[in-house]
Amino acid sequence: xxxxxxxxxxxxxxxxxxxxxxxxxxxxxxxxxxxxxxxxxxxxxxxxxxxxxxxxxxxxxxxxxxxxxxxxxxxxxxxxxxxxxxxxxxxxxxxxxxxxxxxxxxxxxxxxxxxxxxxxxxxxxxxxxxxxxxxxxxxxxxxxxxxxxxxxxxxxxxxxxxxxxxxxxxxxxxxxxxxxxxxxxxxxxxxxxxxxxxxxxxxxxxxxxxxxxxxxxxxxxxxxxxxxxxxxxxxxxxxxxxxxxxxxxxxxxxxxxxx
DNA sequence: ATGCCTCAGCTCCTGAGA
Numbered sequence: 001x002x003x004x005x006x007x008x009x010x011x012x013x014x015x016x017x018x019x020x021x022x023x024x025x026x027x028x029x030x031x032x033x034x035x036x037x038x039x040x041x042x043x044x045x046x047x048x049x050x051x052x053x054x055x056x057x058x059x060x061x062x063x064x065x066x067x068x069x070x071x072x073x074x075x076x077x078x079x080x081x082x083x084x085x086x087x088x089x090x091x092x093x094x095x096x097x098x099x100x101x102x103x104x105x106x107x108x109x110x111x112x113x114x115x116x117x118x119x120x121x122x123x124x125x126x127x128x129x130x131x132x133x134x135x136x137x138x139x140x141x142x143x144x145x146x147x148x149x150x151x152x153x154x155x156x157x158x159x160x161x162x163x164x165x166x167x168x169x170x171x172x173x174x175x176x177x178x179x180x181x182x183x184x185x186x187x188x189x190x191x192x193x194x195x196x197x198x199x200x201x202x203x204x205x206x207x208x209x210x211x212x213x214x215x216x217x218x219x220x221x222x223x224x225x226x227x228x229x230x231x232x233x234x235x236x237x238x239x240x241x242x243x244x245x246x247x248x249x250x251x252x253x254x255x256x257x258x259x
Numbered sequence: 260a261t262g263c264c265t266c267a268g269c270t271c272c273t274g275a276g277a
Binding site: 206 | 262274
């Protein structure tokens, strides 16, 4: 089973790239079974369900105007769909969850937080708390669970192109990392670090100042898997190929292969 | 401190992203 997450930064702009990428994965011999998308930036009526259906994918989506918006694509139908975090009041579309082939998949676009100390940072902290409470309960009923998406949090210095210059800046603060570790403590694993990785592996690069060319990036897109799934993990990589497209997203897909 | 880039939108500037 192959699962992936990709913040596309506007699905309207990136749809051809998403379709091309899915097609390339299929052509390689291992099609993507589940793809979580973030930052659709479109209302639900604009979602290109027909294009994905033509490509062989079922879709669950949860959008809003201008900002946020998430979707789950799957080769087989998704059931028990949940949108946003039950019990956490939120006027932004950030989460879509569903069960695919017996695996509980949660796709999420975590709040950015803007700047430590800001209202948006405070919202990020509350959102993270709400997410954790819900995921904790989900793990009880769904031992096979994947939590993937744009976390907007780095784990440590390995995930930063400039650990000194970026120390304590947004995505790299101790408060944010506390919540990330608290998710891990529920019985989840950072699938990327289960494997040897190239040094300076990132999933996002700033559009500005040639961030990608100079590999000035952050690893903020993650695929966390439950204890039960850990023994099945075979590989996890960042696929930088789509970042080399003309007009790319600032994020690259992260891809996990399970036995 | 700001722009550097990209995207959406009550679009020729602004807010937000990260």
